[in-house]
Amino acid sequence: MAENTPDGRDDAWGRLMAQAQDGDRRAYDRLLRECLPFLRAVIRRRLRGEADVEDAVQDTLLTLHQIRATYDPSRPIRPWLAAIAERRALDRARATGRRGAREVELDATLSETLPGALTNEGEARLAARDVRAAVADLPAGQRQAIELLKLKELSLAEAAAQTGSSVTALKVATHRAIGALRRKLGGE
Amino acid sequence: MRTEDLVTAMVREMGPVRRLRPPLVRAALWLGFSVAVIAALVLYSGPRADLAERLARPWEAAQIALAALTAVLAAIAAFHLSLPDRSGRWALLPLPGFALWVASLGWGCVADFVRLGPGGLALGTSWGCLGFILGLSVPMGGAMLLALRHAAPIRPVPTMAAGTLSIAMLASVGLSITHHLDAAIMVLVWHAGAVLLAVAVGATAGGRALARQSALVQAEA
Numbered sequence: 001m002a003e004n005t006p007d008g009r010d011d012a013w014g015r016l017m018a019q020a021q022d023g024d025r026r027a028y029d030r031l032l033r034e035c036l037p038f039l040r041a042v043i044r045r046r047l048r049g050e051a052d053v054e055d056a057v058q059d060t061l062l063t064l065h066q067i068r069a070t071y072d073p074s075r076p077i078r079p080w081l082a083a084i085a086e087r088r089a090l091d092r093a094r095a096t097g098r099r100g101a102r103e104v105e106l107d108a109t110l111s112e113t114l115p116g117a118l119t120n121e122g123e124a125r126l127a128a129r130d131v132r133a134a135v136a137d138l139p140a141g142q143r144q145a146i147e148l149l150k151l152k153e154l155s156l157a158e159a160a161a162q163t164g165s166s167v168t169a170l171k172v173a174t175h176r177a178i179g180a181l182r183r184k185l186g187g188e
Numbered sequence: 189m190r191t192e193d194l195v196t197a198m199v200r201e202m203g204p205v206r207r208l209r210p211p212l213v214r215a216a217l218w219l220g221f222s223v224a225v226i227a228a229l230v231l232y233s234g235p236r237a238d239l240a241e242r243l244a245r246p247w248e249a250a251q252i253a254l255a256a257l258t259a260v261l262a263a264i265a266a267f268h269l270s271l272p273d274r275s276g277r278w279a280l281l282p283l284p285g286f287a288l289w290v291a292s293l294g295w296g297c298v299a300d301f302v303r304l305g306p307g308g309l310a311l312g313t314s315w316g317c318l319g320f321i322l323g324l325s326v327p328m329g330g331a332m333l334l335a336l337r338h339a340a341p342i343r344p345v346p347t348m349a350a351g352t353l354s355i356a357m358l359a360s361v362g363l364s365i366t367h368h369l370d371a372a373i374m375v376l377v378w379h380a381g382a383v384l385l386a387v388a389v390g391a392t393a394g395g396r397a398l399a400r401q402s403a404l405v406q407a408e409a
Contacts, residue, residue: 023204032195058194063341065198069205070271070338083272087342 010076018073032061038078039085046089052096059088134184135177142177145170208338211267211274218335219263222328222355226362229324233366248364251292255361258285262354266332269347270339279346282353289357290380296372314378317363321382322389324359325352329390333397345395352390356383 013031020028036057043056063084071080135146148159149170156167163170208214236242243249262282268274332351339347360379 020202021205021207023202025199025202028202029195029199032198033192036191036195054191057191058189061191061194061198065202067272067338067341069208072207072210072271075273080273083342087272 010078013081014073014075014077017068017071017077021068021071021073035081039081042082042085043089043092046086047093047096049096052092056085056089056092059092060085063088130185131181134181137184138177138180141165141169142173142180145173146177146181149174208271211271212264214335215260215263215267218267218332219260219354219358221331222263222358225328226324226358230362230366235365236367239365247292247296251289251296252361252364254285254289254292255357255364258282258289259354259357259361261285262350262357266336266347266351266354269343269350270336272342276343276346279350282350286353286357290376293372293376293380297376300372311373311377314374317367317374317378318382318385320363320367321356321359321379322386324362325355325386325390328355329386329394333394337398340398344398345391348394348398349387349391352387352394353383355390356386359386 013035016027016031016034020031039057039060040053043053043060047053047056064081067084071077135143135151138146144163145159148154148162149156154162156170159170160167165173209217243252265278265281268278269276329348329352332348332355336347336351360383363379364375
């Protein structure tokens with residue numbers, strides 16, 4: 001029978017396994033590598049997700065190794081291989097099912113958008129710290145204008161009286177300071 | 189670990205293994221061992237005084253034969269179930285015999301009732317029977333775990349259920365040879381009850397032990 005028909009391959013694999021049982025490493029190596037696609041195909045019928053399929057393939061290889069004495073060379077090998085692969089695929093499917101019921105995958109919407117102002121307080125504090133640092137870096141005139149007009153919320157007239165500069169100069173300084181802050185905080 | 193690396197590692201550490209003998213041969217060896225253990229116990233406690241007279245009654249002889257047949261079929265089933273490429277339907281093999289045995293005990297209860305009236309169904313306690321069947325099933329179940337350890341990654345629970353059924357039925361046969369239980373209802377409750385209890389214990393504890401062993405092997409690798 002030709003080697004590439006399923007039955008011919010079955011015979012060849014059965015012979016390799018019999019040799020492996022007798023301790024032939026090369027036969028074992030060839031058998032394992034040749035039957036990997038077959039094992040994957042059996043497992044893919046039961047499992048989705050390439051990582052899970054590959055885990056189940058490895059579980060299958062370990063089981064096959066552990067119970068290789070149970071193979072009877074007078075019988076076809078593929079039902080033997082397929083039965084082991086199905087067992088491990090079912091085990092893996094059950095394990096992922098359990099995991100899926102317990103866990104939720106994190107994505108962008110879950111990592112930041114939390115309801116309620118308090119839950120996002122940490123974020124707000126970090127932002128406030130950045131703003132204070134940026135204000136401190138401004139030139140003295142602009143910093144003073146921002147502090148008086150925006151942080152202490154004085155009116156232009158009050159600020160002009162306190163600093164001795166004109167209302168126009170304060171307006172210009174504030175405008176430049178806001179521009180500088182926007183570049184610094186937003187542009188980064 | 190990549191699958192190809194795993195294959196390389198497996199090939200590196202592989203050695204020759206001895207092929208398992210065919211399941212029928214292994215079942216026969218196992219049955220020979222269990223019969224020897226039970227026969228030794230029967231000889232030690234001595235057969236019941238009225239054994240010959242009992243065996244002359246076709247109904248009782250048939251019950252003992254049914255129990256023995258169930259034990260043999262259950263052992264054959266267990267050794268087939270332990271192999272990956274055999275059908276899970278082997279688990280059904282001992283069930284008709286077991287059902288017939290229980291039914292014959294039930295029919296015996298009816299016969300006792302007809303013959304003796306309600307007094308024929310008086311239920312006493314026979315902790316000795318329960319103790320004998322359980323006391324035998326548990327250590328022999330341990331030996332069976334050893335014989336069937338390669339079933340661990342395949343069908344641990346059905347394999348151990350069938351194996352324990354075999355042991356418990358053999359114990360019931362041994363008990364029928366040594367022990368006085370005249371009323372069918374006593375046999376039904378204390379023999380069949382003990383058998384079912386033994387199977388439940390064997391299937392859960394034995395199945396779990398096999399499954400744990402299998403998990404250990406997977407974890408070591």
